[in-house]
Amino acid sequence: MAVDITVLFKASVKTVKTRNKAIGVGFDLPKEEIFKKSRPKHGFSLKAKEVISNITKLKDFLLQHRKDYVNAGSLISSDLTRMTDNERDQIDQDAQIFMRTCSEAIKQLRSEAEKQVIPTQIREHRGAVLDLIEIYLRGVCKLYSEQRAIRVKRVFEQENQRLVSEMSNLVDEVRQIEGKVVEISRLQEIFAEKVLMQETEIDSIHQLVVGATENVKEGNEDIREAIKNNAGFRVWILFFLVMCSFSLLFLDWYDS
Amino acid sequence: MAASVREKQAAALKRMLNFNTSPLKNTAAEPVWKVLIYDRFGQDIISPLLAVKELRDMGITLHLLLHSDRDPIPDVPAIYFVMPTEENIDRICQDLRNQLYESYYLNFISAISRSKLEDIASAALSANAVTQVTKVFDQYLNFITLEDDMFILCNQNKELISYHAINKPDIMDTEMEAIMDTIVDSLFCFFVTLGAVPIIRCPRGNAAEMVAVKLDKKLRENLRDARNSLFTGDNMGAGQFSFQRPLFVLADRNLDLATPLHHTWTYQALIHDVLDFHLNRVSMDESVGSEASPSGARPKKKNKKSYDLTAADKFWQKHKGSPFPEVAESVQEELDTYRAQEDEVKRLKSIMGLEGEDEGPISSISMSDNTAKLTSAVSSLPELLEKKRLIDLHTNVATAVLDHIKSRKLDVYFEYEEKLMSKSTLEKSLLDIISDPDAGTPEDKMRLFLIFYITALQPPSETDLDQYKKALLETGCDLSSLNYIKQWNLFSRVMNSGSQFVMEGVKHLVLKQHNLPVTRILDNLMEMKSNPETDDYRYFDPKMLRGSESSTPRNKNPFQEAIVFVVGGGNYIEYQNLVDYTKAKPGKRVLYGCSELFNAGQFIKQLSSLGQK
Numbered sequence A: 001m002a003v004d005i006t007v008l009f010k011a012s013v014k015t016v017k018t019r020n021k022a023i024g025v026g027f028d029l030p031k032e033e034i035f036k037k038s039r040p041k042h043g044f045s046l047k048a049k050e051v052i053s054n055i056t057k058l059k060d061f062l063l064q065h066r067k068d069y070v071n072a073g074s075l076i077s078s079d080l081t082r083m084t085d086n087e088r089d090q091i092d093q094d095a096q097i098f099m100r101t102c103s104e105a106i107k108q109l110r111s112e113a114e115k116q117v118i119p120t121q122i123r124e125h126r127g128a129v130l131d132l133i134e135i136y137l138r139g140v141c142k143l144y145s146e147q148r149a150i151r152v153k154r155v156f157e158q159e160n161q162r163l164v165s166e167m168s169n170l171v172d173e174v175r176q177i178e179g180k181v182v183e184i185s186r187l188q189e190i191f192a193e194k195v196l197m198q199e200t201e202i203d204s205i206h207q208l209v210v211g212a213t214e215n216v217k218e219g220n221e222d223i224r225e226a227i228k229n230n231a232g233f234r235v236w237i238l239f240f241l242v243m244c245s246f247s248l249l250f251l252d253w254y255d256s
Numbered sequence B: 001m002a003a004s005v006r007e008k009q010a011a012a013l014k015r016m017l018n019f020n021t022s023p024l025k026n027t028a029a030e031p032v033w034k035v036l037i038y039d040r041f042g043q044d045i046i047s048p049l050l051a052v053k054e055l056r057d058m059g060i061t062l063h064l065l066l067h068s069d070r071d072p073i074p075d076v077p078a079i080y081f082v083m084p085t086e087e088n089i090d091r092i093c094q095d096l097r098n099q100l101y102e103s104y105y106l107n108f109i110s111a112i113s114r115s116k117l118e119d120i121a122s123a124a125l126s127a128n129a130v131t132q133v134t135k136v137f138d139q140y141l142n143f144i145t146l147e148d149d150m151f152i153l154c155n156q157n158k159e160l161i162s163y164h165a166i167n168k169p170d171i172m173d174t175e176m177e178a179i180m181d182t183i184v185d186s187l188f189c190f191f192v193t194l195g196a197v198p199i200i201r202c203p204r205g206n207a208a209e210m211v212a213v214k215l216d217k218k219l220r221e222n223l224r225d226a227r228n229s230l231f232t233g234d235n236m237g238a239g240q241f242s243f244q245r246p247l248f249v250l251a252d253r254n255l256d257l258a259t260p261l262h263h264t265w266t267y268q269a270l271i272h273d274v275l276d277f278h279l280n281r282v283s284m285d286e287s288v289g290s291e292a293s294p295s296g297a298r299p300k301k302k303n304k305k306s307y308d309l310t311a312a313d314k315f316w317q318k319h320k321g322s323p324f325p326e327v328a329e330s331v332q333e334e335l336d337t338y339r340a341q342e343d344e345v346k347r348l349k350s351i352m353g354l355e356g357e358d359e360g361p362i363s364s365i366s367m368s369d370n371t372a373k374l375t376s377a378v379s380s381l382p383e384l385l386e387k388k389r390l391i392d393l394h395t396n397v398a399t400a401v402l403d404h405i406k407s408r409k410l411d412v413y414f415e416y417e418e419k420l421m422s423k424s425t426l427e428k429s430l431l432d433i434i435s436d437p438d439a440g441t442p443e444d445k446m447r448l449f450l451i452f453y454i455t456a457l458q459p460p461s462e463t464d465l466d467q468y469k470k471a472l473l474e475t476g477c478d479l480s481s482l483n484y485i486k487q488w489n490l491f492s493r494v495m496n497s498g499s500q501f502v503m504e505g506v507k508h509l510v511l512k513q514h515n516l517p518v519t520r521i522l523d524n525l526m527e528m529k530s531n532p533e534t535d536d537y538r539y540f541d542p543k544m545l546r547g548s549e550s551s552t553p554r555n556k557n558p559f560q561e562a563i564v565f566v567v568g569g570g571n572y573i574e575y576q577n578l579v580d581y582t583k584a585k586p587g588k589r590v591l592y593g594c595s596e597l598f599n600a601g602q603f604i605k606q607l608s609s610l611g612q613k
Helices: A006-023 A030-037 A043-070 A085-115 A120-255 B005-017 B040-046 B052-057 B086-098 B114-126 B163-167 B173-194 B207-224 B267-274 B314-319 B324-354 B361-365 B367-408 B410-421 B430-435 B442-455 B462-474 B480-495 B517-526 B572-583 B600-611
Strands: B034-038 B060-065 B077-082 B103-108 B133-138 B144-147 B150-152 B199-202 B247-252 B276-278 B281-287 B302-308 B538-540 B561-567 B589-594
Touching (some): A006 B114, A006 B133, A085 A120, A120 B060, B005 B040, B005 B077, B005 B144, B005 B173, B034 B040, B052 B060, B077 B086, B086 B103, B086 B114, B114 B133, B163 B173, B163 B600, B173 B207, B199 B207, B207 B247, B207 B538, B207 B561, B267 B324, B267 B367, B267 B572, B281 B367, B302 B367, B314 B324, B314 B367, B324 B367, B367 B410, B410 B430, B410 B442, B430 B462, B442 B462, B442 B480, B442 B600, B517 B572, B572 B589
Parallel strands (some): B034 B060, B103 B133, B199 B247, B561 B589
Antiparallel strands (some): B144 B150, B199 B538, B276 B281, B281 B302
């Protein structure tokens, strides 16, 4: 277990100070301390810290709106906290632009650092610093993409839901129609049956009618013959009668 | 789950690298960049724990050695992690005067003395940089953790506390004091980081006892100092050792000289033995051709490759203690699984390629399947690539080890030595092996002979000895180490009556589960068994009001946690033996530490230089 001896160190500093004062070896402390505090930070680390603070801002922004973005599924979420899809798209866009700028900034820093003539260790150090920043950026991007994935998943789920409900509606309608069609087909069967039955009857009627027509024709012929016969018979009767009368007349004449 | 020492040390380092505050869990936090300055000690501590990538992730843009030319980077905070030595302090003062960085966070690996602190204070005053020195910390991290349960004291300047340094016959009291102080300082840091006050047991009459006495004194002083005690409240952690305090066993290398010379058969120990293995990093020559002869008769194009064997490497964690044949099989298995997965990905690729054209019923049915499979394949690609890299790594390492084994016939040595150490019957005569020109380097033969000499119940007769010596000289061995062993042997035989080198053979399989002497001692002490060897050990409890000379422990319960520390050096064979012992006893934790880590070759060199005196 490590022991913090910073306090001991500070005490040693005091001891040495007093010892030095006693010996008479003094150092000008106050002025140079002030100067030290305002020692300029070199350009590289300033810029690097800027990039990091930007990325942190992005991260905070994403985390802040994460709940609303993801719309954490509470049933009682008021309209105030709900985000429209437009707002979400806006956030997406902004975040992407931001990330791109950040990675551009990192690349720029890297190329700048490579151009500069600096000792190897500092070069290595700066390279490693830029790597760390990139990893940080990647981490934040991952946050964003996770959020987005949830949202996209949510959207797909919604669409899924919608499609499912549409489909189920269609299914209902189709079922209804199916029922009706079934009925119609049943009725049609019945009709067909009846029609078939009627067909036989009509056939028989047809037969009868044909027979009747023939009979009537024959009848007509018979009547015609009968009329003829009748007429001929009449002629013969007439002749007989005439003959009889003539015979009578003859007889009468003869006897006379 | 209790954090291991490695995790604790890594956590302490990470905290330090975060300007001595707890690191936030928030991944999308603003990056703060800093520069890390360390000395070689700091480098050795950090490198097994944190990879360069992890350092980068924590915002460290540059990591530099203290004593190198450093350019001023005026708008960056600098974190120093150094030992508080004279030259380091001077260099820090110089940095302050040159105003290299914007602010300074000074972390000292072990506690800095008041006078040196004042040196820095005066340099800061003269450079008007007092406000820039933002924080000064004593980190108490002066030890190197290699594994979850293994640590060593230091890698730099390890000659100062090596076996040679401790045991040389002409050592002066002041030198010994300095060595003991170094060791005790590191052990103290270790216990501060662990957050526990142990109960110390040590044998009598050697360096280990001296270390124990000093450590006990230091812990006691620190506990008494209620204001600055490092073992209060929040240090104790979340009840890691809540019921019991751990047992700290100090052992001296001299109780077992045969194990460091032993030829071994487990993966990690083999790598340490035959290849160049430091601080979890293997360096080997990668030759283009695959026939590597040890003498390098036809040197092909060689480039040095180094591999890190880390905690993240699952294969390594699983197999570092396995016998080598198992490792070879497992590598093959891993390769097969990898190929299968690779084929799966290829198959998916071809299916997706065909999918647009082929309107057959099969593809349309399995369309949704494929998308899921494809996603899983894509996401598992980095894993696959990593797996491939590890498989390649282990294939290379295992091949190199295998080459050494084959050319030096290390398996023969291993078996023979196992038999020697367990006192079972020998099939081949020692002389045959020594005179065999194919089997092994002169160093191997020397090792074998030394083990024979050490483990023999009776020292061999003069004629036998001469025979052996002749044979050894013929093969080019250096006999000075033998001289030292002879002296040591006489000395130790006088001290202890019984033969101290008996290994218990538990199972009669090819690789027996032996308990090495260190493990045996630990077992006795941890389980409170009575054994003539360990009954005489001294007992220290820094929390007791008065130190006692007695050897009777106060509590009779077996310990759940133990730390074994070998003064004079240790190696992976002992570590592996302890790990195996712990595996057989669930619920117990054992940590292994040593003042330095050497393989057999390095140990023989030390013995030789001791024997030449």
